[in-house]
Amino acid sequence: MHELSLAQNLIEQLVRLAAEQHAGRVVKARVRIGPLAGVVVDSFGFGFDAVKSMFAVTCETVLELDCPSAGYRCLVCGREDDQRKPADAPCPDCGEKGKQFPVGDDELILLQVELEGEDGDKIAG
Amino acid sequence: MCDQCGCHTPVDGNPAKETKETVTLTVKESLLAANDEQAAINRRHAESQGTVVINLISGPGAGKTTLLEKTIDILDKELKIGVLEGDIETERDAERIRSHGIPVVALTTGGACHLDAPLVYRGLQQLDDLTGKDALDIIFIENVGNLVCPATFALGEHFRVVLLSVPEGSDKPAKYPRAFLTSQIFLVTKKDLLPHFDFSLEEVKSDALGINPSLQILPLSAASGEGVHDWIHWLREIVKDRQPSVVAGESLYR
Numbered sequence: 136m137h138e139l140s141l142a143q144n145l146i147e148q149l150v151r152l153a154a155e156q157h158a159g160r161v162v163k164a165r166v167r168i169g170p171l172a173g174v175v176v177d178s179f180g181f182g183f184d185a186v187k188s189m190f191a192v193t194c195e196t197v198l199e200l201d202c203p204s205a206g207y208r209c210l211v212c213g214r215e216d217d218q219r220k221p222a223d224a225p226c227p228d229c230g231e232k233g234k235q236f237p238v239g240d241d242e243l244i245l246l247q248v249e250l251e252g253e254d255g256d257k258i259a260g
Numbered sequence: 261m262c263d264q265c266g267c268h269t270p271v272d273g274n275p276a277k278e279t280k281e282t283v284t285l286t287v288k289e290s291l292l293a294a295n296d297e298q299a300a301i302n303r304r305h306a307e308s309q310g311t312v313v314i315n316l317i318s319g320p321g322a323g324k325t326t327l328l329e330k331t332i333d334i335l336d337k338e339l340k341i342g343v344l345e346g347d348i349e350t351e352r353d354a355e356r357i358r359s360h361g362i363p364v365v366a367l368t369t370g371g372a373c374h375l376d377a378p379l380v381y382r383g384l385q386q387l388d389d390l391t392g393k394d395a396l397d398i399i400f401i402e403n404v405g406n407l408v409c410p411a412t413f414a415l416g417e418h419f420r421v422v423l424l425s426v427p428e429g430s431d432k433p434a435k436y437p438r439a440f441l442t443s444q445i446f447l448v449t450k451k452d453l454l455p456h457f458d459f460s461l462e463e464v465k466s467d468a469l470g471i472n473p474s475l476q477i478l479p480l481s482a483a484s485g486e487g488v489h490d491w492i493h494w495l496r497e498i499v500k501d502r503q504p505s506v507v508a509g510e511s512l513y514r
Contacts, residue, residue, distance in 0.1 A: 137409035173438040210470035243291045251282045
């Protein structure tokens with residue numbers, strides 16, 4: 136549910152950046168959502184589309200999301216896997232069941248923006 | 261092509277791409293930057309008065325308000341306590357706390373599922389108005405009852421405390437890891453109900469420590485009083501230790 140607030144934050148960041156750079160339009164914004172950021176990616180994209188039309192500079196902005204998947208670590212022996220195993224599948228190393236936990240970063244970062252100048256002006260930066 | 265007005269705009273929505281220059285900028289700024297900046301201001305504001313700020317997070321009904329009432333009754337003779345009471349609607353919890361005779365500010369979010377740092381800043385200022393020059397030792401922020409969203413928003417707290425009650429089930433740390441990942445203290449509340457529920461203290465502890473190995477876990481019951489002593493002891497210690505470690509410590513949060 137907090138994804139809409141986060142999308143609003145992003146839009147505010149983009150509007151500010153566009154003003155700082157004297158850009159007429161934000162063409163693209165690239166955002167990284169870490170696997171443990173606690174953000175539902177679809178809801179975030181939905182929120183972004185809902186909010187972006189509030190500003191002329193963002194109303195056509197394309198959102199690009201970089202969402203690496205989590206790794207999974209066995210709590211008992213520390214074995215790491217790329218995929219989550221079913222809860223009843225034993226760990227290949229130690230045999231424990233249901234002890235896999237997601238690991239990864241919780242970053243939520245605006246990585247890059249593509250800006251377009253006003254009336255063909257070149258953007259400083 | 262644009263399928264709305266026939267203007268021959270390409271579907272990526274850029275009608276004059278060929279005539280306008282674009283520039284790509286590397287930004288690398290957190291989406292939470294504005295909130296985090298305000299949270300840092302909140303923390304410094306509290307530190308300037310020597311106040312320790314504690315953010316309480318749990319699902320609805322885990323017993324945050326009841327534990328606060330119990331805590332205030334035990335500590336209000338020795339420590340000056342204030343509360344920021346977050347709720348989506350109503351001032352019911354704020355009224356409950358206020359009846360214990362301590363300064364309380366209700367932060368009604370009007371729908372939002374979490375508190376954020378700007379709202380807490382306004383609350384801190386109102387709390388200042390209530391207490392005057394009499395600085396508080398501890399400010400508890402009771403977050404909106406929600407084990408998910410509040411975990412993403414720093415409020416300027418020195419310590420984050422997550423509560424999980426026995427009736428909610430011992431599988432919650434595994435299902436809602438972020439609140440446990442970002443907290444320093446985990447209170448298992450309503451411990452007196454253990455005989456009546458299929459709740460494994462062992463499971464909850466091992467799962468929570470799997471997510472956050474440095475998490476301190478205290479099972480307690482505000483109703484029976486069991487375990488409350490450990491919580492009170494922890495609070496006394498952090499107030500005692502606040503010079504200089506807590507007051508100076510940007511790094512104490514996370």
